[in-house]
Structure formats: C-alpha cells, structure tokens
Amino acid sequence: MVTLRRRLAMNLLYLRALLRRFRTTALMAVLLFGCMPLVYRWRHVGADGHAVSLGKALRHVYFLLYGQPSLDVDDSLLMFLDMVIPPVGIAVLVDGVVRFAYLFFARHRQDKEWFEVIAETFKGHVVVCGAGRVGYRVVVQLRSLGKDVVVVEKREEAAFVAVLRDEQVPLLIDDIRSPQCLPRTNVKKAAAIVCATDDDLANxxxxxxxxxxxxxxxxxxRLFDDDLVAKVRDTFKAEALSSSSLAAPAMALAALDPRIVHSFRIGTHLMVVSVFEARSGLPGLTISEVRDRFGGLTLSMRRGGKGDEWLHPSGDTRIQAGDMVTLQAEYKDYKQLRAFTMEPEAPVYAHHGEG
Incomplete structure (x- = not known):
C-alpha cells in the first residue's frame, strides 16, 4: 500500500527527473522570455522616440511563437530575431512543454518514455523480469519489504500485468532482450535483478x-534445467534457483504429512516447519528444553491457541497446555518430537534415507 507521504515523495522525485530531462527546454525558456525581451527593450525605439517597455517586449516575444508580432521593428538585429524566434520556439520550447505536460499529467499511461522517467527516480531498486506468477510474488514480497521495484514483461496479456498496473508498479511492456530495454530500467543504479521469465535462455x-x-x-x-543451476552459480557468480528443486521437498513432505507447512534444504539437511498444539509431552517444558532435547527451534507461539502470535519467545518461556507452537527442526528430529508428543508417527521419508 502506497502511503500519502511516499506518494508525495515519488511525485517530487518524478518532477525532478522530468526537469533534468527537459533542461534544454528550461534553458530555452529562460533565453526566450528572460533575455530576448531585454534585447528588444535595448534596441527597439517606438514612434514616440522612447524605448519599448519591458512588458510590451515580453508580449512581443510571446506572440512571435505564434507568428503574430506585436511590434513593428526596423532594426536589423531585431528583424533577424523576428524570423528566428518562431521556428526555434515552436521546435524546441513548445514541443518540450507539450511533452513535459504529457508525461507529468498522464503518468497512468504505460508507455516506454513514462517508464524510463520513473526508473530514473530510483536508486538501489530491484528489476524484476517477468510478470508471471513467480515474478508477481517476488514483486509483492519486495514491496512488502519497502524496496522500489520495476517490472519488465514481454507480453501485454501476461497473467499479472493488469494487477501490477492497478497496484501502481512501474511496468514496461518490451522484449527484455532488445538493446534499449534494460537501460530503460536504470539497471546501472539497480541493486539487484531477478530473471523470472519462463525461458532459461532469455534469463x-x-x-x-x-x-x-x-x-x-x-x-x-530462475532456471528450469537443474543441470544449469550449479554451472551458473560457479560461472556467473549469480544466485540460480530451480523451481523444481525448490518445490520437490515441499510437495513430497506435504504428501506424507499435511502438518508440515514448509520445508527447505540447508546443505544436505532437510528442514521442516510444523505447528504443534501442546497436549501431551510439550506442556511443562521450556522453549530451551525443546531445543536442547529435540533440536526444535521455536519460531512463534500463540498462548492457549488464541490471541496474537508471539514471535521468537524467550528460552525460559514455559509451554502450557493448549498453546500453539510453530517449530523448525530437521526432519528426523521432527519425527522424534512427534513420537514424544504421542502423535501418530509420520510415514518414513525413504527417499532421504531417514526412518
């Protein structure tokens, strides 16, 4: 959710980026409306023999942009300026003002120039390539952590393009492999890039x-080919993740034990996260005793199974009957803890040689 303060800050950054991009237009405006009237006041003499006022000189320069001079000049320098100001003003100043106004007031449009200006306001942001299911979840997680994110997607009809636009995430529809695409994301100032398309070669x-x-x-x-993961990590010094290798442990353990809510690997160790309702065995033990006896790290606790979840309870906290305790442990230690709590033994996860 974008707060009012953050939106105001983004608008100011966006305005600054626009002014930086249109500095030529700004300089032309100063030259035309700041310097040119002074030249006309200096050189032009009216029918009464007096110099023209600054206000009339400014009005003359303004109407010259539309080909409607308000002064009848006979000085050679001023006649030259009368011929030069209209085409130069229209070509540079008017065009710049129109483009500036378009970009500032039509930011909801998802064109490439708008995206590029927005990306210029970011520094230390994350570029996410791919607006599919994985890419969208990465964006949601990064934004929840307060990180600025820009997204690139090749297909307008991709699954989460409309959702990202509704959430006001800067989104570029372009072929990520085109030479102009990555520079538009301001990748030179980005902290990270997540390659989450469904094409290994493109990633x-x-x-x-x-x-x-x-x-x-x-x-x-993100890679689909498991054989490439280790090679990419070693060769490119990048973090390569295989969807199948990440999902396989979770799917296998979910099939064996529905109480396991999450699983992952640390080296050769298969770690699981599960929720225990303290009925038998656990009541009376402290958090430290559960860790020392069973290797179970208590992530959170809900007293009596009600109320707010209490993260990282201290080691001397004593578990009471009815408490909901979320524990993380190696799979074999988890099975021992289930046996201790006198719950039905989980099936053997024979693929990992544990029983």
Whole structure:
C-alpha cells in the first residue's frame, strides 16, 4: 500500500527527473522570455522616440511563437530575431512543454518514455523480469519489504500485468532482450535483478547483459534445467534457483504429512516447519528444553491457541497446555518430537534415507 507521504515523495522525485530531462527546454525558456525581451527593450525605439517597455517586449516575444508580432521593428538585429524566434520556439520550447505536460499529467499511461522517467527516480531498486506468477510474488514480497521495484514483461496479456498496473508498479511492456530495454530500467543504479521469465535462455541473456552494464548488481536467475543451476552459480557468480528443486521437498513432505507447512534444504539437511498444539509431552517444558532435547527451534507461539502470535519467545518461556507452537527442526528430529508428543508417527521419508 502506497502511503500519502511516499506518494508525495515519488511525485517530487518524478518532477525532478522530468526537469533534468527537459533542461534544454528550461534553458530555452529562460533565453526566450528572460533575455530576448531585454534585447528588444535595448534596441527597439517606438514612434514616440522612447524605448519599448519591458512588458510590451515580453508580449512581443510571446506572440512571435505564434507568428503574430506585436511590434513593428526596423532594426536589423531585431528583424533577424523576428524570423528566428518562431521556428526555434515552436521546435524546441513548445514541443518540450507539450511533452513535459504529457508525461507529468498522464503518468497512468504505460508507455516506454513514462517508464524510463520513473526508473530514473530510483536508486538501489530491484528489476524484476517477468510478470508471471513467480515474478508477481517476488514483486509483492519486495514491496512488502519497502524496496522500489520495476517490472519488465514481454507480453501485454501476461497473467499479472493488469494487477501490477492497478497496484501502481512501474511496468514496461518490451522484449527484455532488445538493446534499449534494460537501460530503460536504470539497471546501472539497480541493486539487484531477478530473471523470472519462463525461458532459461532469455534469463541467462538478461543476467549477462545486466552484469555487463552494472558489474556490482546482484543477479538472481530462475532456471528450469537443474543441470544449469550449479554451472551458473560457479560461472556467473549469480544466485540460480530451480523451481523444481525448490518445490520437490515441499510437495513430497506435504504428501506424507499435511502438518508440515514448509520445508527447505540447508546443505544436505532437510528442514521442516510444523505447528504443534501442546497436549501431551510439550506442556511443562521450556522453549530451551525443546531445543536442547529435540533440536526444535521455536519460531512463534500463540498462548492457549488464541490471541496474537508471539514471535521468537524467550528460552525460559514455559509451554502450557493448549498453546500453539510453530517449530523448525530437521526432519528426523521432527519425527522424534512427534513420537514424544504421542502423535501418530509420520510415514518414513525413504527417499532421504531417514526412518
């Protein structure tokens, strides 16, 4: 959710980026409306023999932009300016003002120039390539952590394009492999890039291009080919993740034990997260005793199964009957803890050689 304060800050950053981009237009405006009237006041003499007022000189310059001079000049320099100001003013100033107004007041439009200006306001942001299910969840997680995110997606009809636009996430519809695409994301000032498209080759190309433009950028690559993961990590010094390797442990353990809410690997160790309702065995033990006896790290507790969840309870906290305790442990330790609590034994996870 974008707060009012953050939205105001973004608007100011966006305005500053626009002014920086249109500095030529600003300089032309100063030259035309600041300097030119002074030249006319200096050189032009009216029928009464007096110099023209500054206000009339300014009005003359203004109407020259529309080809409607208000002064009848006979000075050679002023006649030259009368011929030069209209085309120069229209070509540079008027065009710049129209484009500036368009970009500032039509920011809801998802064109490439709008996206590029928005990206210029960011520094230390994360570029997410791919607006599919994985890419969208990455964006949601990053934004919940307070990180600025820009998204690139090749297809207008991708699953979460409309959702991202509704949430006011800067989104570029473009082929990520085109030479102009990554520079538009301001990748040179980005902290990280997440390559989450459904094409392994495209993800590798994105990673190489991003590292070439920004040698210090952190690269995270989603790969479908498990054989490429280790090679990419070693060769590109990037964090390569395989969807199948991440999902396999969770799916296997979910099939064996529905009480396991999450699983992951740390080296060769299979770790699980599960929720225990303290009925038998656990009541009377402290958090430290559960850790020392069973290797179970208590992540959270809900007293009596009600109320707010209490994260990271202290080691001397004593578990009471009815408490809901979320524990993290290695799978074999988890099975021992289930046996201790006198719950039905979980089936053996034979694939990992544990019984």
């Amino acid at each position: 590798l190309n994105i990673a190489l291009d991003a590292r070439r433009m920004n040698p210090d950028i952190r690269v995270v690559i």
